[in-house]
Amino acid sequence: MDYQELKQLEDDLWEAADQLRANSKLTASEYSMPVLGLIFLRHATTRFNALRGEIESAIPTRLRSDQARYEERLKLGFQSAAAIYLPEQARYDYLASLPDGADLGEAIRAAMQAVEDSVTDQAGNKLLEGALPKNYLGLEADVLAELLKIFNKPVLEQATGDVFGRIYEYFLNQFAQSGAQEGGEFFTPPSLVRLIVNVIEPDHGIVLDPACGSAGMFVQTGHFVEEVRQRSTHDAGIAFYGQEKAELNSKLARMNLAVHGLDGKIVQGNTFYDELPHLIGQCDFVMANPPFNVDGVQVGKIAAQVAAPGQEGGKRLPFGLPGSAGKSRGKDATETVSNANSLWLQYFYSYLNASGRTGFVMASSASDAGNKDREIREKLVRTGHVDAMIAIGPKFFYTRSLPCTLWFYDKGKPAERLDQVLMIDARNVHTVVSARSHVFSDEQLANLTAIVWLHRGEGERFVGLLGDYQRQLAGHLRALPERIAADDAQIAVLEGALSALAKASEDATQISIVRTKLGAEHGLSDELLTEFRNQLAAVQAQQPQWQQALTTAQQAAAPLLGVLEAEGDLQVHRQAQQQAEATTAALKVGLAALEARHKAWLKLLELAEKSLRSRQWSSAAYSFAADTCREAKKALLPRDLKKREPASVRDRAVEAFRRALYFVAQGHWLLSRFPEGRYADVPGLCKVVDRATIAANDWSLTPGRYVGVALGGDEDDDGEAFRERMREIHGELAELNAKAAELAGIIAGNFEELLG
Numbered sequence: 001m002d003y004q005e006l007k008q009l010e011d012d013l014w015e016a017a018d019q020l021r022a023n024s025k026l027t028a029s030e031y032s033m034p035v036l037g038l039i040f041l042r043h044a045t046t047r048f049n050a051l052r053g054e055i056e057s058a059i060p061t062r063l064r065s066d067q068a069r070y071e072e073r074l075k076l077g078f079q080s081a082a083a084i085y086l087p088e089q090a091r092y093d094y095l096a097s098l099p100d101g102a103d104l105g106e107a108i109r110a111a112m113q114a115v116e117d118s119v120t121d122q123a124g125n126k127l128l129e130g131a132l133p134k135n136y137l138g139l140e141a142d143v144l145a146e147l148l149k150i151f152n153k154p155v156l157e158q159a160t161g162d163v164f165g166r167i168y169e170y171f172l173n174q175f176a177q178s179g180a181q182e183g184g185e186f187f188t189p190p191s192l193v194r195l196i197v198n199v200i201e202p203d204h205g206i207v208l209d210p211a212c213g214s215a216g217m218f219v220q221t222g223h224f225v226e227e228v229r230q231r232s233t234h235d236a237g238i239a240f241y242g243q244e245k246a247e248l249n250s251k252l253a254r255m256n257l258a259v260h261g262l263d264g265k266i267v268q269g270n271t272f273y274d275e276l277p278h279l280i281g282q283c284d285f286v287m288a289n290p291p292f293n294v295d296g297v298q299v300g301k302i303a304a305q306v307a308a309p310g311q312e313g314g315k316r317l318p319f320g321l322p323g324s325a326g327k328s329r330g331k332d333a334t335e336t337v338s339n340a341n342s343l344w345l346q347y348f349y350s351y352l353n354a355s356g357r358t359g360f361v362m363a364s365s366a367s368d369a370g371n372k373d374r375e376i377r378e379k380l381v382r383t384g385h386v387d388a389m390i391a392i393g394p395k396f397f398y399t400r401s402l403p404c405t406l407w408f409y410d411k412g413k414p415a416e417r418l419d420q421v422l423m424i425d426a427r428n429v430h431t432v433v434s435a436r437s438h439v440f441s442d443e444q445l446a447n448l449t450a451i452v453w454l455h456r457g458e459g460e461r462f463v464g465l466l467g468d469y470q471r472q473l474a475g476h477l478r479a480l481p482e483r484i485a486a487d488d489a490q491i492a493v494l495e496g497a498l499s500a501l502a503k504a505s506e507d508a509t510q511i512s513i514v515r516t517k518l519g520a521e522h523g524l525s526d527e528l529l530t531e532f533r534n535q536l537a538a539v540q541a542q543q544p545q546w547q548q549a550l551t552t553a554q555q556a557a558a559p560l561l562g563v564l565e566a567e568g569d570l571q572v573h574r575q576a577q578q579q580a581e582a583t584t585a586a587l588k589v590g591l592a593a594l595e596a597r598h599k600a601w602l603k604l605l606e607l608a609e610k611s612l613r614s615r616q617w618s619s620a621a622y623s624f625a626a627d628t629c630r631e632a633k634k635a636l637l638p639r640d641l642k643k644r645e646p647a648s649v650r651d652r653a654v655e656a657f658r659r660a661l662y663f664v665a666q667g668h669w670l671l672s673r674f675p676e677g678r679y680a681d682v683p684g685l686c687k688v689v690d691r692a693t694i695a696a697n698d699w700s701l702t703p704g705r706y707v708g709v710a711l712g713g714d715e716d717d718d719g720e721a722f723r724e725r726m727r728e729i730h731g732e733l734a735e736l737n738a739k740a741a742e743l744a745g746i747i748a749g750n751f752e753e754l755l756g
Contacts, residue, residue, distance in 0.1 A: 006163065008641040009155065010170040016150045018174070024143050032175040033248070035147065037112060037133035039168050040255050042151045044084045044115065045092035046159055047261075051083050075118065083261060090114040096152045104144040105137040112136075119258070127263075131254035168259050172214055172252070188213060188289040188361065189396050191440040192406065193220045196287050196359035198449040199388065199408055203229050204236055205284030208351055210271045211344075212242030215253035217287045219260050233262055240264030241279060243271050272297045272343065275305065276351075280314055283351045285358065292363035292404075294340035295325055302343070316350045317343065319379040323372040341366040342376045348409065349380065355412030357387070364391070364405050367702040378699040381691055384418030385409045388452060391703040393427035395438040403427060405702070421694065422455045423703040424448065424686045443469075443666045450670060451686050454679035459570070462677055466573045466670055473580060473663035474564035476656045477557040483653040484550050486635075487594065490649050493632040494601045495540070497625040501608055502536050504622045505529040513619050524612065532604075532612055539600045546593040553590025556583040557660070570677040577667045584664055591657035598636050598650060605633060684710025 021031045055077035063070045078085035088094055090111040098107060112132040119128045136144065156163075169190065197220045209217045218240045225236050233240075240257070242264060244250040250268045257264050267276075271290075299321065307315035322342040324335050337343065341363060348358040366373070367389065380386055387410035394401045426448055430438040440448070446465055453461040504510045511529070515522045560583060563576045608614040608624075617624040635649035647655070673682045681687040687707045697705055 006166060008644070010167055012642070013150060013167065014171065014174050017147065017171075020143055020146050020150070024140055026139070026143075028175060032171075033133040033251075034136055034139060036168065036171060036175075036252070036255065037136075038108075038147055038151050039171060040132070040259055041090070041095075041108075041111060041115070042092045042156060043168070043259050044086055044090075046157060047083045048078070048086045048091065049093075049157075051078065051081055055081065084115065084258060085118050087114045087118055090118070092148075092152065093157075096148050104141060104148070105139060108136040108144065109134045128254055128258060131251045131258075133251075168256065169216070169219070172256075188216045189439070190216065190220070191438075191445070192289070192361055192392065192396060192404075193217055194445055195390070195440065195448060196361075196406060196408075197221055197224045198445060199390075199406075199452050200285055200287065200357040200359040200410075201228075202238070202285035202287070202357075203231075204238060206239050206241065206279065206282060207285045207287075208241045208243075208276075208279055208283045209288045210243045210276070210286070210347060210351070211288045211290040212244050212253050212266065213249050213289065215240075215242055215256045215262075215264070215266070217289075218242065218253075218262055218264055219256060221285075222260055222262050241276070241283075242266040243269050243274065243276060245270045271347065272340065273301050275316055277314075280316060280350055282353055284353060284356050286348045286351045286356065287359045288344075288348065289361040290344045292341065293365070295336060295338060297337045297340045297343065299324060299335040299337060302337075317346050318350055319346055319376045321372065322376065339366075339369065339373065341369065342373045345376065345380060345407070348407075349383075349385070352409065352411050356409075357412070358407075358409045360407055361404050362407050364403050364702070367405050368698075368700050368705075370698075374699055377701060378695075380409075381421070381694055381699060381701070384691075385411050385413060386421050386701070387413060387417075388422040388424065388455070389701050389703050390424040390448070391427050393430055393438065395436060396430075401436070407701075417456075419690045420455075420688050421691075421701070422452065422686065422688055423706045424451055425684065425703040425707045427704070428684075443662075447666070447669055450674075451679070454674060454677075455688065457679075459677045462670070462674065463570050463573060466570075466577070466667055467567070469663045469666045469670075470564040470573060470576055470580070473660055473667070474561050476660040476663065477564075478561055479652075479656045480554055480557055480660075483649075483656050484554065484594070486649045487653040488547075488550075490632045490635045491597060491601055493625075493628055494605060494636075495543075497629050497632075498536055498601075498604055498608060499540075500622070501612070501614055501617065501624055502533045504617060504624075505533060505612070507622075510617065510619065510622055514613070514617050517616055518613060522613075528611055532607055535604055535607065539597075539604055542600065543597070546597045549586075549589045549593035553583075553586045553657075556586040573667075574671060574675070577664075577671055580664045581668060584661060587657055587661055587664075591654065591661070594653055594657065602633060602636060605629060681707075682710075683708045 017035055021028065024031075052074075055074060058077060059070065059073045063073060075085040089107070095104070095107055095111060098104065112134050116126055116128045116130070116132055120126055173189075193216050196217070201224070202221045203225050207218065207221055209215070212218070221238070221240075222233050225231055225233050225238065229236065240262060242250075242253055244253055244266060245268070247268055250266050253266045257266070267274075269276075272294075302317070303321070305315055305317040306321055307313075307318045321337065322340070323338045325338045344360070344362065345366065348360055352358055367377075369377070386407070388406075388408040390406040390408075392404050392406060394403045396404070429440065429444050429448065431441045431444065433439055450462050450465055453459070506529075511524065515524055518524065560576075560579055563579055566572060566576070609629075614624045614629075615626045637648060637650060639645040639648045639651055673685065674680060679688070684707055687703075689706050693706070694700065
């Protein structure tokens, strides 16, 4: 299942489930947990069925006669495989096969309870106790029946990899956007989580998230360990610890860990007051997206967390308290801090061990806040452990559009970097998903991470990323000849059929037969037939130019294949990049020719079908090749993802061109900024500043204050930025038009009421 197919599956599942909610009496908040519970159960059943045969084969045959011992060995086998053992009544296929009239609410509730009872550790502790939703009794029977069908599609029964993890995260995202959880606090956008994980690289030891929400940080850590380190989190010896104030969110976190096969301890508690003292100074990695700008934390309850001068160890506030809120200042019982952001800044620092790293999301205002907050920030900077600051633009969060900043500490920084802080301004780096939503693409994430690698002196990883882009470029260039040939074949089909039709349009007998068949209002004038032949001749006259452009593109690409795939140092890859960039003009002309001929031939086919009524041209002497043309047309149009269509011939050819150009641009992005494969300040993007410079700027940690403005225009995308902005504006306009139409309807209704 490729990315587009998975995305369409996610959209289809959400649309079906949300339509069901819209037609029921449930609110989004009432609906979210039951739906997530069913996704959890569907995934657990799919993993159970996939692993059962393998686990059963390892159980001695003699135990099969003792059902109790056999089931116990089966359960132990699932535990060792980091998968959930399911009693029969808890399996999704059992629930989906219940007869009409069965009490589905009670059956699902019992299934959830059975899962909680069966998932235990070696000591018999129930790892999911109280975590799974059981409030199914209040849902309408028809809603439950339809929900079971929605998540029982064959494609889900056969899903492999982390498809269910993706679907679960997608639904979390959608519920956050629909207001199922106030503020969407439980869900941190994957783009930000991935960037944090990429920078701090959590691959061992104790990993803590003291504001864990739905445990997205832990899930992404699991992906990082498996995909980058090529190990499982169990082999890596990672211990996950999460703290979450809201009971519902802590349940979501435990479910999310289980969906992804991760072990962790999630405790419910208010991080401001519940300290987790056994973890202070012990964590290898800390990461979080804490609530911003909280102003109700009581000073009296946190005063004991402040370390005495020179005795910072063991305390969570080594740099002191932030300022108090004006109305409460000096009142012991009710005094509150003016802003808790500076509490979080210290909590993340104090939980780290002597070589630990942290990455977290913070309100942009925290980087410049004054008074007590400025003093705390100064003390942090003076430690030398502030490693990097990354400014993020708006629209990354689903329920708020404000920008934010990612903070990074590293207590294990080498001595030569203790006086340095890496500032990255990524506010102009994003991919538009919709008028309200931005994300980082995989390559944007990799490019931003590469800046950190270079700052750390890890130039070989930069070279490796450049080589990876060039290998992907080579793969798409290698696909060009076959995909263009397939496209040529479909064009030839259309040309043959339409040329035959043009010839028939000059035959008086054929014309007479068609006109008689169509009747007096046939509309098949001599002028129309002549116009069709003229347009066909014009398209055929352009054919050699289009073909030459495609041939030139292939000829330009062919010599690159060996060069792009060669192993070597930076110089080898730099030369390969230069050669690749020299072919971009030919590739762009080839892509333009491909799309131009699609448009021209399909327009001519439309003229034949709609105006000439080509399907009616059928006689003993000549018949229009309607079926052949229909298949060729389908091959030359984009696939319909909603119908689960595979990529068309056109899709595959266009993709090869576009992805090739895309990876040329990615290589250019890296080398145009860091041509020597070493870190360098780039105006408008990144700058390394020392503590003296930060002090001179009032201890500000706002990247935009230091990196400056980019020199000249960025032509890497050759207009892609313009097109992306136009798409964004189009989306915003569509949204405003929809709101205007809705408002107009309300106003009209109000007028009708006034007029009686």
